[in-house]
Amino acid sequence: MNNKYESNKWQEVINWVQTRSLFMLHYCTGCGAIELPPTMTSRYDMSRFGIGPAATPRQADILLITGYLSTKTLRRVIYTYEQMQNPKFVMGFGSCTINGGMYWDSYNTIKQLDKYIPVDLYIAGCMPRPEAILEGFLKLKEKIETGSADGYKKYNKEYEKYKKNQEKVLGEVKRRQ
């Protein structure tokens, strides 16, 4: 009975609610993690948009990669990403996740995050300030609302491509599911 128009209506409601209540799991790699406490506390207060911290990947919607990602940490980030439940989103903080940033020629940091896990939104800056982070969250909300934040769907579809990239950098990666 629920034809295309109907299901899309219901999906809109879900997206609307999803934007109003986001639980974020911040993976404190690199120097970005120190930007999050000011964003959470009284001066910038992200919880007024319904965004709050989550303790474990099972409860989280957004995975924040806040800084340079060494190969050892990438392995842990991949396990955590796969433990999170759909719909899930990834946000990359700072230039180190975009193109390697100031560690561009280091032998043990990855240069481009979205080769290994699908990233919905990057925030430029060599550690973006809380205002930029809030701007990023609002941008992510718009992407969720329009439905274009579909990194997790891409991950399932092009799983082999991501797996090949990951194995290239990490050697073998143990999978759970």
Added chain:
Amino acid sequence: MRSENELIKLLNRDLNLLSFKKLRKQNISIRFENEELVSGLNYLKSQNYIHLATISCVDWIEDNQFELIYQLFSYEDKISLSVKTRINRKTSKFVTIKNLWGVAKYYERDIHDFFGIKFTGNDNMDELILENWNEIPPMRKDFKTRQYVDKKYDWRQYHGQE
């Protein structure tokens, strides 16, 4: 509570130092031959230089030598002492001081990771910091970082760039 000069006089009298230098207040560096290093450290430990801050290594590729630096500190004298020695780069082998300071086990593993120096007597030499690393140890001067990065990772292609 010894001052720097008294310490230097004491060390000259008891040990045969290769050279010594007072870098600045409360900071002295001395140099040993390879063979006398362990006995020197033992003696220094008895002279209440009980704190081994770290073991670091410098790659002198021109004169084909590795330089091992043992940072010691004494709580009474408040002097930090760096004990240096040079070992041949080709053989890159030295004796462990695990029995003097337990923590040396991990410093030696770390140096083995990044410089490839094997410490005889320290049985556990597997990877501490790196993971599945099959190139030459990365901190050596002859390790071509840029070449490795180009091979391992690929750069972000900005539009218009080939």
Added chain:
Amino acid sequence: MSLFYYTFIPIVIAFIAYFLNKKIKLSLAILNSVVFAYLFYQISRLYNQWNIPHETISYYMFDREIQLIFQLTPLSWLFIFMTTGAGLLIAIFTIKSQQEYVLRSSFHLNFAILIGSILGVVLAGDFLTLFIFWEIMTWSSFFLISSGEKKAAQKASYRYIILSTIGAYLMVTALFIIYNQIHTFGYNQVAAHLSGLPITESIILIIMLAIPFIIKAGVFPFHVWVNGAHSNAPKEFSPFLSGLMLKVGIYGVILLLYFVPLYNILKESVNYRGLPIFNYILAIFGCITVITGTILAIRQEDVKRLVAFSSISQMGYIIMALAISTPLGFTGGLLHLMNHMIFKTTIFLSIAAVIYRTKTTKMSEMGGLIFKMPVTFTAYLIAIIALAGIPPTNGFISKWVIYQALIDKGYIFLSVAAFFGSIGSFMYVFKPLSTIFLGQLKPEHENIKEVPFLMQLPMFVLMALILLFGILPGLQMNLINQISQLLNIQPVGFTLYSITGAFGKWNSLVIFSLFVGGFLLAFIIFISAKKSKQVGLMDTYTSGEYMDDPEAYHYAYQYFRPFDRVFDSFAARSLTVIYDTFAQNIVKLGNLFRKSIVTGNGQTYAFYMVLFIVILAFAGWII
């Protein structure tokens, strides 16, 4: 069929079968269960024929006539019904569970004698028969406890037998004192005689009679044997030991407190807040038993020891309820007695099933058995819900009645101890559940299968009983009211599914239906939400690290460490330490005395002889 046959049949058949077994290798367990089934059937047919005349069996020895008198009262009917029921279930359980147990035939022999002697104790008409069967019971249970696999079983059985013999000697002396005053052992005559005696004498005699019963019931000062006996007895015997053996001690206490009209004997003695001082001390002992039982149960690492301590603390409830001697208290005590027998036997049977499969009793060496042994898990789950006293089960009803009794009399400290026990029971009840059944499965337990059906059958029966009495307590209540009429206590009002307590009526049928309603609503909400994906037990949040060693990933050792830290200081000075130091002092005293007298040289002996004659002369006896 006369009452004597009930005690006679199991013992005789056990002996015959034991000797036959050497030749024709039939399984004694099956024979036992057949005999107990027959007895169970006979007893259930015997229900309210309370007017069977007393039976006396007399035979002559050294030209003196010894009479064994048997009588049937509702109270004794309750006990023989429970004994044969529990014996039947455990015999069925042991058919399969004792394949590789070496002392198999002696176990069944002793077990049958034990059942026969308990029937004898409970059916006894006078103190002599009671004492004879009491001794047979002690000895047969002693052999059973000492036949446990572990070496510690011997040490535990010594402590058991020493305490029991002390109790037995006290009882014998008290009986002989009474006998040569009134030349009979009958209950009523003894009671009448005791009330005639001056206060101090009757108090001493009553205490001497009461001590063996209190020891057997495992109350506070004498609970030291229970822990060792339970944890080292063979795994099939501990359910019977804790389910029923402790109850026989309670039967003795009831006998003294109510049957022998002790209450009015002590009425004139000094009483404290409307309760004779003897009862009040017994209640205080019950309350201390509850607290010590709970605290020690939480600390244990060995599951059988943990359940043993929980039996001690539940016994404390029954003793407390009986000691305050109000109609509600009596009913609550008897109710809890029956319910405790049911759910404690279930717990021990499920633990025995787990030990049968994993061959270990240490909780930290087990884990994640829920998927391998689902039936045992459900049996254990329902039993601990009953033990913790959670509404839809029978455990809650008996505890509710006991609380009503305690609050009605305004005993705040006793009710605080009772609540401490019941909330503490959540903790030590949940510990085995989470360490044995939930959590990670050990690699070596990978190929464990469920226990054979014959061992599951008793668990199904007991589970059904827990839920049945949980919803319809009326079934138990009419028997209890008949008992209280016999002991002229004012019966408590009840209907099939509700009991009227001091402050209100407890209606368990409505509670159960509401419980089902709440459960159903939650189930509907659960089903209507999205279907969830099944994921293995190792795939959990370990902050990104890949865990593949289930051994290290199971939290079982020292489960309540913070709580134990609170009691570390004075838990060390447990009662057994006090008893041991007491024993050493006596030995030292003996040595001192021996050294001074037996010195080995002639002069001291001559000196003592002369001294003795001088004393006699001085006392004027010789001249």
Added chain:
Amino acid sequence: MILNIFGFLLMAFSAMALGLLFIGIARKVVARVQKRIGPPFYQAYLDVFKLFTKNSITHGFIFDFGAIMAFGGMITTLFFVPVGPFVLYGMNGTLLLVIYLMAVAYLGMAMATVGSGNPLASVGISRALTQMLGYELPFIVVLLTLIYSSNTSSIIGIVQTQQSGFMNWNLINIPIGTAIAFVTLLGLMGKKPFDAPIAPSEIASGPVVEHGGKYLAFIMLQHAVSVVVKTALFVDLFLGGGNNIFIFIVKMLIVWLLVTLIGSIFPRFKVEEGVLFYWRWPLIAALLQAVIIIF
């Protein structure tokens, strides 16, 4: 019978809605205490709705059964506590029953979380049970004195004894008891000073570490209903539960806000400190109150 079922459903869902509203208000109050704007008061509804739409994982049968038993147990507790004039089942002897029924919810959640196989969850549960022993003791001594003084063990009976006017609320005639009950209410609710079992920093939010999607929604709903049940119980026993629903809800709100305010400024107790805290002064004061009432 049908009216009964309809009343039952209405009561359950309204309690959930009220509870979530209370949680939303509490988050707003805590935010204001920390000088930030804080989420809108209807945030709890949005969170629960979103969690129901997300996918979730399960660790087997016991994980589901425990979640259902916990929520079912808490809903059953709802029937015996009169919320304002509405009470579904006024049988007497309910006070002891309610204490034990709350334990059903605890046991259900405990089974589910330990069934998830994560040791962090087992540590959380062992802390929760230890703390339960701590705060339950003084709470029960106060309840016993209450039963003894108004000699009925049914909550409605106790409410009736306090009907005539403000002066004979239990707040007035057993003042120490009410203070102790309020302090134990903090522990009962798992508010800040006593939230070691769900400590996010130490054991990654303790028991709920493996709960995602609809299981986390179940835990939130159960917490909401438990908030309503416990505040309603406190108001009924000590503040003479109101006969019209609005006064009753206002009283519940006052108690809830007091608990949240105290909760928002305290650091976290260690587990055995919490237990010892409860066994020192509150237990002694409660026994003192009992002695006064009995003799």
